[in-house]
Amino acid sequence: MKSLSAIRVFQIPGRTLNDQVFIMRLSLLLLAVVTTPVAAHYIPVESTPVTVDASMVMTWRSASLIDDYDFWQIPGTQMGGHAWPAQKGFSLDEMNLNLGYRIDENFFSVIKLGSHAGGHEDHGGIELEHAYLGWVCCDDTGPWVAELGKMSARFSPGVAMHAADRWFSEAPLAVDVFFGRHFHDQGIRLWWHETAGVSAGAELWRGDAFPATHSENGGAWDVFARYAWQGGRLSLEFGGWFYSASADARADHRYGGGHQHVPVAPPGQTAALFPDVRYTGDTYIVGLHGKLGYRLHRDWLVTVETEWMRAEMDGAVHDGINRQAQLDATQQAGWVQSALNWRRQSVAVRWEQLSTDNALVGAAAPQLGVQSGLDNPQGHTPKRMTAAWSWQWRDGVTVRAEAIRDESLLTTEQRWTLGVVWKQRLLPQGASMHHGH
């Protein structure tokens, strides 16, 4: 519905039919790129009850963020989930296959298989990311929608996006650090769905997704609200959310998380084994986001987006030999990005920053601070700047190049990327693809 109304806005009186068709196609292409995924949460409609979508992102990178056999740990943070570091060479960043099925007037279901690049070969397998049943009431896509099963979170635009949806191949630092990049969990969602520009809802999660754990005292929940408005040349969207997670002995499953290993290493030297420091406690994250779009001309569109997150951690870090320290942390992260589109070309820039304010108290605080990554003796404030150029080469195929100045670690890294993004609706053929996550 939004796409059609958007096209009507850009119809220019006095143009020929061919011009009109061209403009419509162009607008569709542009919207395919810039539409915010959250605003386009996908619900199969009765007119096309079965839809199959696919996407794939492949990227070549000029350099790795860290050395081989090293651990990616941003100073001052305790990472986890699927936040693997960028690696030199070709990488299949992600591959998704999504099946949507409208069961009847009120029910629908979604199944999605996904694969994401990992730090090790055995972490790049195919995962069932979505398998959920939805119920809609009172309209084809709402306003009331309830969903139950394994699915992605909708509370944050940044968390919901994948590499095929973003201007950039790499996830924001804030999403990597606070949510372990990908958020798929079993849960239930009830929301007021994109009605008169307003969406609001709540989600309850089992706790399989970082930073929560699925355990007796684990689990997570969130609430969110946002508003989208469009008028004339201007489009606007803003919102906020609150997320709460509890964790019991949460591990960094990128490198540890099995039975706890106590590394054997000479004093003061880096252990060959990963120091499996766990976190038990609560995490509260609040987020604000906004997006402004301004259409200069039928061929020109400029957008600016931002999301800011503030995380509070109240718990303890501990290890396998009964060492522990209390953690009281406040960490903030966010990004601002803008994009300028001209026909099939676009340039985009993103600026990111992460700041940490941690307090570790306990006899083992010095050791656990180092091993968990929470210590930050140099007061490093991670930053990253990314510039990207995209070219819509064919319908569904985009070529993307990026230049990245990465200051997430103590040393500044520069890398280049060149990649291909393929997004296609396979069924029904000829239809435009949704941009849901």
Add this chain to the structure above:
Amino acid sequence: MISMMRNFPPFKKYRGGHWLFALCIFFLPFLAGCPEQSETRIDDMGASRSAFDWQLPAGIPLPREPESNPMTEEKFQLGRHLFYDDRLSVNGTISCASCHHQDKAFSDGRERPRGATGHLHPRNSQGLVNVAWYNSLTWGNPALGSIEQQVMIPLFGEDPIEHGINEANFEQVLQSLQADVQYAALFEKAFPEQDDPLFGDLAWDNIVKSLASFVRGLTSFNSPFDRNELSQSARRGEALFDSERLECFHCHAGYNFSDATVDRTTTTFVEPLFHNTGLYNVDGLGAYPEPNTGRHEVTGQAQHMGQFRTPSLRNVALTAPYNHDGSVATLEDVIRNYASGGRHITSGPNAGDGRISPIKDGFIVSFSITEQEIADVVAFLESLTDEEFISNPRFSDPWQDAE
């Protein structure tokens, strides 16, 4: 060029404010940035402070000191004199050092030691290396958590008799110490808050505390492993040691190579760990020969049969023979027993197949290993030998030094 740009449709049609607005939007990220500085504040609550110079390398946390017996150099020195003093026994024949030789990392090289009256001890004499970091002090007693408690067992124990001091002779033993003028000065320095520390009611308490202070101060962290000076063979052995195939590192864990390690950074209560390694199985149900049944001797619980505390592997190459009863002669044989998943004794009173013990530890599973790999693991274990520790005059016999 400029005229071309002016004729470019967007510039031609949408000059001025629109473009300025659009450019402002686009370049907004370049203006972003928070001056906020990151910080991590660390408070170890005094865990890294001590009045005693422990002489530890960076990275090793301080051991716990009992509130009733904080470490001082004066108590350490008094304890050193007592440790090497034969007069501290029923018949003046043995001292602590009789079964704890410095050149053998304070073990004695024998299968099992004899006490002052000739009693054969059922247990192998342990090395005294980094004892301060143990959470239980003997091979199999989970209730024995302080060195002060442990010191009294060899001094006053009756089964077996070691030093043989008892109610009948303790005054005589004490008098022999009091007769030495050197002790008067040492006791006064060690316990300046007492009026008469050698002749008063607290004399034996002071002896125990001083001996405990000396034993607590026996620290060893200067091996080739600590200096990262491993041979190629030792490096291969280290990798094997840390591998899931051999599983060594699970029990011989951390900087002291024992999962019975505590320090100031660990939580207050740590449950002592004991393991049955499948060394015996005399009844087919996993029994160990009496009276050496380990933790079971204290608790009487069947599931504790044959469970012993994991010894540190620091200086282990000097402390042969091995295991709680000294029944395994070499490190190679120890490794072979683990490779078999237990020890199979085919004849004699202790015959039995420890490999099929139903109560052995879950980490004692058989694994394949070549003779070269055994040699590599032994090379790694030998790299844990601290030559400075076994020759350090600070830990040596002061009576001999004085001669």
